Amino acid sequence: MTAPPPAQNDPPLGDAPVTEEGLVRVMGTRALSMGIVNMIIGAGIFVLPGLIAELLGPAAIIAYLVCSVAVALVFLCLAEAGSRVSRSGGTYAYIEDAFGPYPGFLASVLLWFGWGILSNAAVAIALVEVVAYAFPAFNSVGPRSVFLIALFAGLGALNIRGVRWGVRFSVVNTYAKLVPLIVLVVFGVFAMDWDNVVITEMPSLASIGAGTLMLVFAFGGGEIALNAGGEVKNPSRTVPLSLLIGIGIVFVTYVAIQGVAQGVLGPELAVNLEAPLIATAERAFGPWGRTFMLVGAGISILGVTSGHVLNHPRAVFAAARDGLLPSKLAAVHPRFRTPHYSILFCVTITCAIALTGAFRTLAIVSSGSLLLLYLGCSLAVLRLRQLDRTPKPGTFVIPGGWTVPIASSLVVLWLLSNMSATEATGLAGLLVVASGVYLALKRGR
Template sequence: MDKETGLKREIGVLGLSANIINIIVGAGIFVLPAIVAEIMGSSGIFVYLFCGFLISMVMLCFAEAGSKVTRSGGGYAYVETAFGPYPGFLAAVFMVMGSAFSDAAVANALIELIGLAFPVFNTQFIRIILLFLIFGGLCSLNVIGVRQGIGLVKINTVAKLTPLILLIFFSWEDISLANLYWDTAPSFASFGEASLILFFAFQGGDAGLTVGGEIKNPQKTVPKAIFIGISSVLILYILIQTVSQGVLGDQLPQFKEAPLASVASVVFGPIGYTLLLIGAGVSMFGMLSGEILNLPRVIFGLASDRVIPLERLAAIHPRFKTPYVSILLYSGIGFTLAAIGGFRQLAVIASASMLLVYFGVALAVIKLRKRDEGVTENFKIPFGHTVPVLSAGIILFFLSNLTGYEKTGILIFILILTLIYYLVKLLSKHNKEHENPLG
């Protein structure tokens, strides 16, 4: 199963846990409390618990599949191993597409944040140069080695969590219990709407598993890191929502652009607002560093498995032992999308793409179990097929809430990818026949 003997297994439980937390806790946490409060009022805490339960089930599917498939690629590798190259190809494209557009959006948000303090960065030329420095710098760091890349992820994780933890710790004196009291239950429609938004907010931890070929003892490391990562994020989110609601009360929905910075302004004064804005910038940068560490491994997996006929993308640097060509390509795509802009309207389609990958992974768990019957050393979710089946059903429910236009767009995109896949396969077969006409 371990095809990538050229990669170094240097990522342990702490590094993988930090990787998962770093990607999930992105820019969204700095605006999420106001959105939840607007929909749910003071009862928003229950939506966190519900969505935490849902994403935990999905990540359990990743844990089981990750203990069986130990090579790089994450969701793509699991789907490809279970169902073959074509479903694996679709999963990989959906993963890369969703992440690339997300990275481009976050990079632009980071530039806008910097532009608030230094207006010179609002000019188009300077903006593009800064984007190039961000993507180029992260690309170079990850080419040098996964140890350096995962080291930066650990630093970013601590840097982004520190101001949030400090805000939680020092806010308790400013909390009013009256702001946390609720006398009416939210409607089912409101609960569903808030759950959908929060489910997207919890996404991303799966990207932390795409470094499977570089994880030490993955059978034990993957499930432990997932448990630590998801539990930490859930506790953090619940505490942040409680503090925000408790301090600002009914005024919380009014601070949609920077609710946590507004809480910090009450707790620490004007300097608190500035510090939390800086924290948001660090969080965005941390998310980008994690994505550029993880997603190139999907492209690398596609090429190394010959799902796409571009063997150069499977190249490993002779000195640093990293998939440097795939890292360069993914960084280039992210920079190009960020520089062009005009892609934010595709955010929902990108998120739906990740839900399709999750759906494939849930089904892959069932298929891999049948293949690996009798193998006991791998992690296995308890309660039979309950978790993967329930996960798949919930994902279909979320996808059913897409608009007709969005569903049509996804179907057309799948048809285009299918055509491309089989055309490439046909051309590859034709070229081989010409190279070896005698068979």
């Protein structure tokens, strides 16, 4: 991902206010809004339109709206928690400071494994599906397995050698993911059959819940942009306004993409589950559209995968450094100065899961992990307020007292209730195993 661009109305550094931690408040509404947009729009939107259409048909817009509101509520909670907790660690640091080491450990596992590893495995599967759309041989187990092993071996080796290439590639990835989506929406609208987007019947609440739960996979990631909260100008105004603008842009973009795909393919969208946008571009523009979207989707999804391999081992490294995981994972390569054991650990597990998993299941379970983190952070706001009744100047406080944290918690619980028994069991099993590891580590100290 690219760094958020500076706002045009930002003052020079010499005139900008400085926080107690020494950070300069120079990030304005435009910068934070675009940071949120860039962190959210990723691989999910290239795959999910078909799955959402399968559940909701033309009524998919309802799930996008519900998910946008839910994410906005959660992000407000994350913004306040982040302004109250100054140390690194993000969501797991907020939960640990609010509730103690055991919930913090569970949060760290949900962050690096439940969301990081599982979502990256799902993204890798999506990449294989894109490749298989162009080269059907990759639908077979053998070529598929070779591709995934080579993918993670290559990304792991490159990341061990250094991070500079990954940072440069993120710039390419930003354009690669946005250009084909913009072209599809702007020109695809002329190939739409508008009868295909008419909502003829309202879906059930259960279907809306299931669709919204799946969309969490496509809306996750924006919380990373809020980690720069200490560098935001006038946070009490900038944060909520940026959230409204950023999530509004994502909502409009996603609905436009879903609408064009639905309008072009109609009922066929619900059966194009592996590469729905490629099928849409092929129908709308012909062979060149298919090639254009194939290349764009492939580069974009590869970029997201490489971003995961770049970032999530650092979460494992941080957890090991804090004593939450074996100390070996906190080792740094003597030559390349990278967390090589954490990288090897992450790519090995991710590859193994991608070889045996399915996109839909992994997307939902990883979304469930992220939702548990969101729930913990929403509740953490209430606890942090109790622990810090007189926050330091500049702390962002959500207007409305307890209303937003409570509403956020209730919405997240409703979304979690839409998981199937199998998915919920898998998520619960992860927490049980993590609890066992925590007890073992605690006894070993």
